[in-house]
Amino acid sequence: MTGRDGGAALVREPGAPVVILVRPQLAENIGSVARAMANGGLFDLRLVSPRDGWPQERAWRSASGADRILDAASLHDSVDAAVADLQRVFATCPRPRHIVKPVLTARGAAAEMRAVRRLGLGQGILFGPERAGLDNEDMARADALIRYPLNPEFSSLNLAQAVMIMAYEWWLSTDATPPRRLMTNETRVATKGELENFLTHLVAELDECGFLRNAPKRPGMVRNLRHLFERGEVTEQELRTLHGVVTELARGRRERT
Amino acid sequence: MTGRDGGAALVREPGAPVVILVRPQLAENIGSVARAMANGGLFDLRLVSPRDGWPQERAWRSASGADRILDAASLHDSVDAAVADLQRVFATCPRPRHIVKPVLTARGAAAEMRAVRRLGLGQGILFGPERAGLDNEDMARADALIRYPLNPEFSSLNLAQAVMIMAYEWWLSTDATPPRRLMTNETRVATKGELENFLTHLVAELDECGFLRNAPKRPGMVRNLRHLFERGEVTEQELRTLHGVVTELARGRRERT
Numbered sequence: 001m002t003g004r005d006g007g008a009a010l011v012r013e014p015g016a017p018v019v020i021l022v023r024p025q026l027a028e029n030i031g032s033v034a035r036a037m038a039n040g041g042l043f044d045l046r047l048v049s050p051r052d053g054w055p056q057e058r059a060w061r062s063a064s065g066a067d068r069i070l071d072a073a074s075l076h077d078s079v080d081a082a083v084a085d086l087q088r089v090f091a092t093c094p095r096p097r098h099i100v101k102p103v104l105t106a107r108g109a110a111a112e113m114r115a116v117r118r119l120g121l122g123q124g125i126l127f128g129p130e131r132a133g134l135d136n137e138d139m140a141r142a143d144a145l146i147r148y149p150l151n152p153e154f155s156s157l158n159l160a161q162a163v164m165i166m167a168y169e170w171w172l173s174t175d176a177t178p179p180r181r182l183m184t185n186e187t188r189v190a191t192k193g194e195l196e197n198f199l200t201h202l203v204a205e206l207d208e209c210g211f212l213r214n215a216p217k218r219p220g221m222v223r224n225l226r227h228l229f230e231r232g233e234v235t236e237q238e239l240r241t242l243h244g245v246v247t248e249l250a251r252g253r254r255e256r257t
Numbered sequence: 258m259t260g261r262d263g264g265a266a267l268v269r270e271p272g273a274p275v276v277i278l279v280r281p282q283l284a285e286n287i288g289s290v291a292r293a294m295a296n297g298g299l300f301d302l303r304l305v306s307p308r309d310g311w312p313q314e315r316a317w318r319s320a321s322g323a324d325r326i327l328d329a330a331s332l333h334d335s336v337d338a339a340v341a342d343l344q345r346v347f348a349t350c351p352r353p354r355h356i357v358k359p360v361l362t363a364r365g366a367a368a369e370m371r372a373v374r375r376l377g378l379g380q381g382i383l384f385g386p387e388r389a390g391l392d393n394e395d396m397a398r399a400d401a402l403i404r405y406p407l408n409p410e411f412s413s414l415n416l417a418q419a420v421m422i423m424a425y426e427w428w429l430s431t432d433a434t435p436p437r438r439l440m441t442n443e444t445r446v447a448t449k450g451e452l453e454n455f456l457t458h459l460v461a462e463l464d465e466c467g468f469l470r471n472a473p474k475r476p477g478m479v480r481n482l483r484h485l486f487e488r489g490e491v492t493e494q495e496l497r498t499l500h501g502v503v504t505e506l507a508r509g510r511r512e513r514t
Contacts, residue, residue, distance in 0.1 A: 010411060036418060038411035064413045107429075149429055154267060154295035156321045161293060161421045168422055172364070172406055187357065202502075211505040221498070228495050235357050238485050241478070245459075248468040249506035 010038055010068045015117035017090070017170065018044040018124035019163060020082050022138055025051045025130045031062030031070065032160035033127075038066040040167025045073040046082045046124070079126065079141050087121040091134055091142035092162055094155050102144040109146045110169035125166060130159050187237035198239050198246075199226055205250045267295055267325045272374035274347070274427065275301040275381035276420060277339050279395055282308045282387045288319030288327065289417035290384075295323035297424020302330040303339045303381070336383065336398050341450035344378040346487075348391055348399035349419055351412050356393070357484050359401040363422050366403045367430035378446055382423060387416050397483045398449070400490065444494035455496050455503075456483055462507045 019037055024030050024047065034045060047054055054075050063070055076082035083089050090109055104112060109125075116123045126142060128134035139145065148165055150157065203212070203222055212218045234242075276294055281287055281304065291302060304311055311332050320327055333339035340346050347366055361369060366382075373380045383399060385391035396402065405422055407414065460469070460479055469475045491499075 032415065035413065035415065039407045039414055039418070041408045064415075066411065148425070150296045150425065151298045151428060154323065156292065157296055158289065158292065158321070158417075160415075161296070161418060164418045164421060165425055168405070168407065168425075171408060205506060206502065209505045209508060211501060224495065224498060225502075228491065228499075233359070233488065234485065238357070238481065241481060242485075245463065245468060245482075246506065248466045249462060249503065251466060 010043060010066065012043040012072075013041060015120065015123075016042055016044070017113050018046055018086065018122075020046045020048060020079070020124050020126050021050070021159070022048045022079055022082075022126055022134060023051060023129040024127075024159065027052055027056035027058040028062040029130060029159045030056070030073075031059035031064075031066075033163045034059070034063040034066040034069040034073075036160050036164035036167050037069055039164065040169075040171040042167050042170060043069055043072070045069050046076055047073055048076050048079055048082050050075075051129075079138050083124055083126075083141055085122055086124045088116045088123040089126060089142045090123070090144050090146050091126040091139045092128070092166070093134060093139060093145040093147055094157060095133075101139070101142065104144055104146050106146060106148045106165050106169045107173075109144070109166070110173040112144070113170060114173050127159060127162055187235040190234050190236045190239045194236060194239050195229060195234060198242055199229065201243060202246050205246050209250065267300060267323065269300040269329075270298060272377065272380075273299055273301070274370050275303055275343065275379075277303045277305060277336070277381050277383050278307070278416070279305045279336055279339075279383055279391060280308060280386040281384075281416065284309055284313035284315040285319040286387060286416045287313070287330075288316035288321075288323075290420045291316070291320045291323040291326040291330075293417050293421035293424050294326055296421065297426075297428040299424050299427060300326055300329070302326050303333055304330055305333050305336055305339050307332075308386075336395050337449070337453060340381055340383075340398055341448065341453070342379055343381045343449050344446045345373045345380040345490075346383065346399045346449065347381070347401055347403050348383040348396045349385070349423070350391060350396060350402040350404055351414065352390075356396055356402070357481075358396070358399065358488060361401055361403050363403060363405050363426045364430070366401070366423070367426035369401070370427060371430050376446075379448075384416060384419055393480060397480045398487065400487055444492040447491050447493045447496045451493060451496055452486060452491060455491075455499055456486065458500055459503050462503050466507065 019033065019042055021030060021033060027050070030047065030050065037043065037045065055070070059070055060067055090104070090113070113123060125146070126134055126138060128138065146166070148157070202225065206212045212221060276290065276299055278287060278290060284307070287304065287307065294300065294302065312327070316327055317324055347361070347370070370380060382403070383391055383395060385395065403423070405414070459482065463469045469478060
């Protein structure tokens, strides 16, 4: 089951939560879980009594290269055995029943996990079997429950997607990506002076061709054109293109006169 | 393909983003996408040229009861046709290339989508085919790109999981206050169909005057013009002005010939 070259870059991050699949049914899902863990920078996978035994070739086939996670996964015959070395255990739970535990959102849980990591404690997250989810005995092993805020009218969540959301929130909880930025690989947003140059060029040509001949409306029309070009975060390269567009469109008239 | 009783509670929420799958390959993935949409309260699904045709029984089998979403899905033969009635289009893009567009995180995009909904605008999210993702022509149709903050060492993301993260963030974002909005008192943001009309007009005139005579460079130049105008949230009134600008600038040449 080893020796694939995919996922060579995957590494164990000390203190990150261990993912513990309790009685998972389908090997394909175990593979998809490994892929989702890789997406969110999680590495340690523990399997408690997988229904069809372990290892299973089909898991590697659905892992899309996250082979190292599967290669390193450990097998346990009870939840107690799987969590024995950990200090903090979370249990995902779509429908909390009569259990008195703190209940966290996925985002809240990720923040808590970062805090646990800073304390140097070992931690893990329990995910239940595909159909039934964790039972009360499983959940009794957890310090806190995690319930995702999702559509209560449709709560059937695929196992790998449940892991995906937690892995995503784990990754996000350190992320500093600004929520919005302009992608400009080979150019830069134009300066206001460059934009002004273009607007001067455009308005001169529009005066020339008579588009702005209605004197009372002229200031409003010019202002509207300005609004449009100010808003789009025009790049320096695009401005050069626009200069060319205006020049070429007007060329015929210039050559005629 | 209809008549299953699953997902009876699923309903269309006005103003929620439409999910647009561009050239999806596997019907199972389309079903899993519907399930993920249901988890996050999304309902409208549009399919652009699915590889194996549509409908496909296998999609319903993997939807875990989100049948209504599949029953109501619409089929389109191009991205242009699928976005023609929308006013704001987002494109998911794991690896942005040489494109000048705003780039949002999933969370930033969800906040933006809530703001777009409050403005009463139609909106959609493009997801590319499983293997290759969206191509440059697809992305040129978008106002903004969405890039998930996820492990850059392992960016292979399953299609349904890509939809899951966006659906989850959409569901989570209900309380967010708008990060920004477009002031449009007397007009409205143009539809993609109206924008397409203008671009067709502009390109025809640019062909006519010879601006696009360099055949190898023509597609890239046209795409750059498209990027610019897709980005600026052009209003319907501004588009009418732009039509006039192009027509009047070109008039001299037409009168001469």
